[in-house]
Amino acid sequence: MPEPIGEEGGGMANAIVGTLILVGVAIVIGLPVGIGAGLYLAERRGTWLATTVRFLADVLNGLPSIVVGIFAWQFLVRPVGHFSALAGGVALAAMMIPMVTRTTEEMVRLVPVSLREAALALGYTRWRTSLTVVLRTAMAGIVTGALVAVARIAGETAPLFFTALGNQFMSTSLREAIAALPLQIFNYAISPYESAHALAWAGAVVLIGLVLVVSVAARFATRARFGHAAD
Amino acid sequence: MPPTDASPAATRTALDVQDLSAWFGAQPAVRGVSVGFREREVAAIIGPSGCGKSTLLRCLNRMHETVPTARVEGRVLLFGTDVYADGISPIALRRHVGMVFQRPSPFPTMSIRDNVAAGLRVRGGGAPSRAETDRIVERALRRSALWDEVKDRLKASAIGLSGGQQQRLCIARALATEPAVLLLDEPTASLDPISTQKVEDLLYELRSEVTVVIVTHNMQQAARVSSSTAFMLAGELVEMAPTARLFTAPADARTEAYITGRFG
């Protein structure tokens, strides 16, 4: 746990827990939305809704993260009057969604038409074919893409400034401000004390470690499935 | 069960195709085809590449319309019911008219058993119990002559099977739901001779139980497995006749030119 700035020592357990919670919220929201949008884009090319969804995804993808943050602040922080882990998680989800959408669309398109036809020929509805055959076949690739997206948002700082805010104390509530590794690093790094700088570096190492673990997991997910399914 | 070698008049027509035309966009692929496929017989469709064999076959279970821009006109009566009539669901139709494609297409995320059982889950009347499913899976795998090769690894991924085994798995998958008609589109085109032999033997076995329509490029194959053969050219049906007669004494000069290898 952190000591008041300027004191010696201190840790970052609250920031680690905070980042895990924020990323967890982002996954819970971003994964279903991103996968759903990507599946829709791949399956219903050319409809006006698909065009709209793609446009939104592209806009979201191109949005600077600080802008994502201010939107989350406007709609999720100001109305309730206080910063919250939920607002931070939603901001991170907004960053994650376009990445997951794009991966899902690409992976679903890679599923051979022959599989889709095989399912339809068995009397599957389009809807059932999409979910139980196409999406399941594409899932390994989607998981990999999602993990890469998670690794990226885990280090995002800008969207959290005025949403999750940061917290000197351990908090696990979604309704309160929460600590996060990138915020903690920032706070320590801008402080004038050498001991705080050391903590900033330590935080950076932990964050890199976290991202590394996720990236390695992504690689393994890819190899385990594709190495086997390669036909 | 009717005798298998009964005279044509003794068997019912399973599929009666009446003046069927099919398009991709503005381009016609099948032009005014009328043809009947008799119950519990193997019928072959032959013809040069691009003449519309696959398209005709795919009109029979309404797979043609899954292609965007595709269009169909005409009637296809399945035991007297027009499958293109209003209120006929293509989904329900396909549960009675199974299809096997040129390239083996097992579902890669499913086990061998689950592949065979895949059609049962969407069959009318709800999914069968686990024990019942096991029984149906075994029967379908035995009918497709695959049981002995896979009985010890039913839970393994279907991807681990050879191409020929995968194709027989797809046949088992199509048979598991007990379709009245089985459509096969060049089912042995990607298989080695031994696997081809197995699939042909299997079709021969099936002829007393299911109505089979098989598209093939291989005239020897048509001669071996079918009792009647249809010859198509440029989207049209040139003639349909008992296989032996079509290959020895075709009525149309174009058929003769094709089977003697002068074109196509």
Ligand SMILES: Nc1ncnc2c1ncn2[C@@H]1O[C@H](COP(=O)(O)OP(=O)(O)OP(=O)(O)O)[C@@H](O)[C@H]1O
């Ligand atoms: N998806 C498609 N979109 C547009 N045109 C198509 C499509 N599939 C087939 N066609 C065209 O329709 C015609 C008939 O094709 P079809 O696949 O039925 O022929 P085929 O007799 O099965 O040929 P093959 O023996 O090569 O399989 C061809 O001219 C082909 O180019």
Ligand SMILES: [Mg+2]
């Ligand atoms: Mg074809």
